[in-house]
Amino acid sequence: MSITPMCYETQFFEFTPQTCILRMYISFQDHLFDMLRIVESVILNKMEKLPDCGISQLEVRKSTTKYLTFVNKCFNQLFQKMETCLLKLVLNIPRNVLLPEDRVQELYPDSKEKFDTLHREAKSLEAQYKAEALATQTLLAELEEQRVVQAELAKILTWFDGMDKICREHGNIDLLESFTFMAQTSKKLQGTVQEIDLKHKKLKLDVTCKKAV
Template identity: 45%
Template sequence: MPIDPMLYETQFFGFTPQTCMLRIYIAFQDYLFEVMVAVEKVILKKAGALSAVQVRGSTEAFLRFMKQRFDRLFVKMERALLRLVLSVPPTVLLPEDRSHERHPQSREDFRLLQQDVERLQGRYKAELGARRALLAELEVQKAVRAQLRKTLRWLDGLGDAHGPPGLGEMMSLLIQHSGRLRSITEDVAQKSSGGGME
């Protein structure tokens, strides 16, 4: 026979009904043992002709008999208490479940909600990936701009290092570096037109 976990009852009462029954059983059993010890003492006082060993043997046999009867009765009592007292009727709702009563949803509604959640999670992951890509692109643009500034500073310093250049010399320098500047500028423009992060 499968054991009913009685999850709703546990949530309702704040304890498991099976644990409650176990504690009641242990309390009754402890009380039975205490009574048998007291009865044994009384018998020893009143029956002086009997030895302590005889009395102990008799009380242990009687205790076994009582415990067997008690266990059988307790099984019946446990079934009745779990079914009648410690069970929550289907009409009773916990306060946190009242919203389900006011706003019932079918399995189809739940399935649609799950699909919406999955769709939104997919969009979130896509936006997160796009954000990461844009951040990486921004880092590349920063590196390209830094390289462009370095090249421009180098060109500015080139004229200072060789004195004032002549027109022919300046033209040859410009021709040498124009290709390089054009590619760097086109790269920066291309990456800038892709959109930046705010």
Template identity: 45%
Template structure:
């Protein structure tokens, strides 16, 4: 059998040419063996008991000798048959391309151009990763801002509610009310401090 792998032909046909030749070889031997057995049986039936000197074992020896002769002749010719078929019928011309390789014929490129494309793809992939990470960070910040905005809106609604209650109770503007509360709290703090000071003096007496 041929030692050439014929990889491109294997891709094109879907099987290795050497495998096809091996199957042809095995099929011929199988059919030759079958023919010898049929011929042997036919000779035995034809001769029958008319020729007692010709025994089944003698016919078998003759069949085996003829089979061996035919096998040797076939094997001597098969090498030539294989070489011819592999070189002509099962060998692709140089201008035949697989469908997936035809694009290279339309758009040829050098190894340097291919490397440049690979580098450009790498740069674009890295840029995409950076932009994706930045987008995720912006999305997280936006979610945080939404939470803060909702909290502020809640606080504003609370202040609006206090202002409304203050106006209904005749307290006037909420801002003025807070200023008055601040002043009162300051006065109360001063009173508490004065009380604490006097308590300390009494404890020392």
């Protein structure tokens, strides 16, 4: 059987011509074997009606096997000719014939140089697209971050408005002055705490020294 690759024919028929021929060969072989088996059974039935014929079942089987070998040899020779005919005339697409999906290549033929140029341009466009997609994702992330920051600022402004309202209700009109006063008071408290802490450490050190003496 031919092992020549027939890719274009496989694309058109959606099966390999060699596979088709192999299935035909197996099918013929099966039918030939079944036919001789039926012939053998008919001969054996006839022999049962002729008890004095002098031919045993084993001799019939040997004769049938010998005949099967002879017929199979003739069939293989004929099938080789049929295979050649099928591969060259029936299952073969001439080299000057294009499939419908490939006719565009005949209308717009391109050289290898032009194909390479188009391939490089496609790669360049793909790289540009990936870069633009990455930049778009970065911008979307920044916009989302700005949205979160804007929401936090809105909360802070709402809080300031509430504080300003409270200060006005308690007679303090200048909110900035109130925050300045709070900052100065906090700074003084921090200084007082640090001073108390130093005195506490000094007192603890004196007590330790006295105990040691």
